[in-house]
Structure formats: C-alpha cells, structure tokens
Amino acid sequence: MTRALLIDTDPGIDDAVAIALALASPEVDVIGITTVGGNSGLAATTNNALRLLEFMGRTDVPVASGYDEPYVRAKMETGYEPVHGHDGLAGVDLPQPITEVVSTDAPAFLADKIRNSPDPVTLVAIGPLTNIAHLVDQHPDVIPMIDRFVIMGGAARTGNVTPVAEFNIWHDPEAAKRVFASGINTVMVGLDVTHSVKTFEHLWGWLKDGSKFGKVFDHILTSYTDFYETFYGERMTHQHDALAMAEAIWPNLMELEPAFIDVECQGELTTGMTVTDTRLRNDVKPNGYVAWTIDGDDFHQKLMSALEKMAQKVS
Ligand code: RIB
Ligand code: CA
Numbered sequence: 001m002t003r004a005l006l007i008d009t010d011p012g013i014d015d016a017v018a019i020a021l022a023l024a025s026p027e028v029d030v031i032g033i034t035t036v037g038g039n040s041g042l043a044a045t046t047n048n049a050l051r052l053l054e055f056m057g058r059t060d061v062p063v064a065s066g067y068d069e070p071y072v073r074a075k076m077e078t079g080y081e082p083v084h085g086h087d088g089l090a091g092v093d094l095p096q097p098i099t100e101v102v103s104t105d106a107p108a109f110l111a112d113k114i115r116n117s118p119d120p121v122t123l124v125a126i127g128p129l130t131n132i133a134h135l136v137d138q139h140p141d142v143i144p145m146i147d148r149f150v151i152m153g154g155a156a157r158t159g160n161v162t163p164v165a166e167f168n169i170w171h172d173p174e175a176a177k178r179v180f181a182s183g184i185n186t187v188m189v190g191l192d193v194t195h196s197v198k199t200f201e202h203l204w205g206w207l208k209d210g211s212k213f214g215k216v217f218d219h220i221l222t223s224y225t226d227f228y229e230t231f232y233g234e235r236m237t238h239q240h241d242a243l244a245m246a247e248a249i250w251p252n253l254m255e256l257e258p259a260f261i262d263v264e265c266q267g268e269l270t271t272g273m274t275v276t277d278t279r280l281r282n283d284v285k286p287n288g289y290v291a292w293t294i295d296g297d298d299f300h301q302k303l304m305s306a307l308e309k310m311a312q313k314v315s
Contacts, residue, residue: 003027003029003121004029004117004121005030006114006123006124007019007126007245008034008110008127010035010039010088011039011048011052012127012241013089013090013220013221013223014126014239014240014241014242016052016220017217018126018152018239018242019052019053019056021246021249025249027249027250029119031121032063034065035064035101036066036128037070037128037130040085040087040088044087047088047097050063051094051097055314062109063102067130067134070172071174072174073174076171089220090220090224106131106135107131110123111142114146120148121147122149122248123149126240128153128169129151129172129179130172130175133175133176133182136184149187152189152244153176153188153189153190154176155190156276158192158195159272159273162270162273164270164273165271166272166274169263173264174263176263183287185289186287186288187256188290189247189291190274193291193292194238196294196296197299198234198237199238199300206308207221211315213311214311217307217311242303247291253294254292256291258288258289259278259287259289259290260287261276261287261288262274262277263275
C-alpha cells in the first residue's frame with residue numbers, strides 16, 4: 001500500500017536532501033509540499049521548493065506557501081550568517097522557477113489533502129512548526145485523519161541554537177507547544193538521533209561526477225560542510241531533515257520511546273527546549289515518541305541509493 005506524504009519545509013540545504021530522498025522513494029507518494037519561514041524567509045524557501053521540484057522533474061507535486069512570521073512572537077534573529085546562505089541554498093546555480101504556488105494558504109491546502117487522500121497520510125515537518133500550529137487551529141477535524149506525524153525538531157537532551165534548544169523549535173516555540181498539545185501523536189526526530197549520525201564529506205564523493213544533479217548537490221553540500229567544519233571542526237554534516245524523512249518513509253527505522261513532550265516558551269535560558277518526559281509517572285500519558293538511535297550505515301546506504309537514482313533521472 002502506498003503511503004501519501006505531505007512535506008512542510010523551509011528549504012534549506014538539508015531540506016533539499018530530504019525532499020530528494022522522498023521523491024526518489026517508491027514507498028511514498030509525495031502529494032504536496034508546504035513552505036514556511038525558517039532557514040530563510042518565506043519568499044526564499046518557497047522559491048527554493050519550486051525550483052528544486054522543477055530541477056528534479058516533479059512539477060506534478062503542488063506547492064502551497066504558508067507563514068513567514070512565527071505563530072505569536074516576533075521572528076528572533078539568529079545573529080550569525082545564515083547556515084544555508086541568504087537565498088537558503090548557498091547561492092546555488094539553479095534557474096528561477098517557472099511554476100507558481102497553487103495556494104498561499106498552507107493550512108487549508110494541507111487540510112484538503114488530508115481530508116481527500118485515498119491513502120493514509122504521513123505529514124512530515126522539517127522546519128519550524130508555524131504552519132502546523134495554524135493547521136490544528138483552523139482545521140482541527142483533520143487531526144485524527146493524520147496517519148503519522150513525524151518532525152525534525154527538538155531534542156530530549158541537547159540543543160544547537162542554545163545548549164537546550166534546537167533551531168526548528170527555537171525559531172517558533174509557541175507553535176511547537178501548540179502542536180505537541182494538539183492531540184497529534186508526534187514522532188520527534190530530534191538532535192538526540194540526528195547528532196549521532198555524521199555524514200562525512202567522502203560519502204558525497206559520487207556527486208563530483210559532472211552530472212547536473214551532482215553539480216547542484218555538490219555545491220550546496222560543500223557549503224553546508226564548510227559551515228560544519230567551522231562549527232564542529234570536522235568535514236561532515238548532520239543530515240537532520242533527511243534522517244526525519246527516513247523515519248517517515250521507513251517507519252520505526254529508529255528506536256522510538258513513548259514520551260510526553262512540552263515546550264518551554266518563557267525561560268530566559270531555556271526558551272525553545274523540548275522538555276521530554278519518558279518517566280510517564282502520575283498518570284502522565286504520552287503525546288508522542290522521542291527518537292533515540294538509528295543504524296547510521298543503513299541510513300547512508302538508503303540515502304545514497306535513493307539520491308543516485310534521482311541523479312540518473314535528472315541528468
Ligand atoms: O536544527 C536543524 C533544523 O534546522 C533542520 O530542519 C535545518 O533545515 C534547520 O531548519
Ligand atoms: Ca529544515
């Protein structure tokens with residue numbers, strides 16, 4: 001049985017890898033993409049989603065844009081050079097899109113797709129949860145219709161923007177709090193698992209084959225690796241979004257533990273922290289799962305195999 005996949009995203013270099021993985025995986029049928037502000041502004045993330053789909057020959061996948069500003073708070077400036085470049089894709093040489101969005105109302109687009117899908121729908125969010133918070137506010141009837149909800153975001157025990165907050169949650173903590181409290185059972189693929197997988201630069205060597213796909217993805221991934229070398233001292237990257245996408249495509253690829261997850265929105269030091277309770281004492285019921293581990297070699301084999309298939313289609 002094919003599973004329908006909806007992707008909410010802020011492309012973004014690792015988002016681009018995750019989208020290519022989904023498009024190249026026969027296990028899922030990508031029925032729509034919605035864009036959100038995060039790695040870059042909404043105009044850039046939307047432009048990137050459109051031109052990535054055109055580049056990969058998948059303009060059949062409809063794109064709807066969503067929210068640029070966070071759910072309730074003003075956008076927090078990160079204060080450092082954008083990890084993904086000012087255009088969100090490291091200034092990659094990709095033509096401007098010809099296609100346009102089918103809607104600028106991402107929540108309504110997602111709700112319509114969920115209500116009318118003949119196949120069970122997996123919603124995977126790999127950016128800030130702003131659109132999803134508005135979805136559960138504006139279309140609460142679809143919550144029980146979502147077969148599975150997987151996010152890249154948060155962490156039980158660490159952070160990247162701060163010692164305790166991960167970027168997608170930190171960027172819009174109130175949205176994340178709203179989503180975790182909404183009744184959607186959330187699989188949180190956070191830094192606990194994404195930081196456990198290092199994608200060293202040599203694994204991308206095959207991209208230097210002179211192909212169209214290779215040139216584009218070699219450019220964006222070299223830029224991403226340059227950033228990681230500066231921050232982490234190694235020529236590697238954490239493919240956060242592709243890891244979450246892998247869990248969406250191959251359910252239970254990761255070790256998952258039931259948990260009650262809430263989000264700190266007030267703390268001077270802890271805003272954006274996903275407070276993750278796996279103790280579940282005193283009648284506390286889980287509202288999701290925290291992902292702890294994955295077989296990194298298996299993930300890399302699945303990822304590179306899918307991307308090599310996509311590369312053959314594009315070139
Ligand atoms: O913290 C990693 C997340 O933040 C990823 O989704 C990446 O694309 C950035 O949005
Ligand atoms: Ca992202």
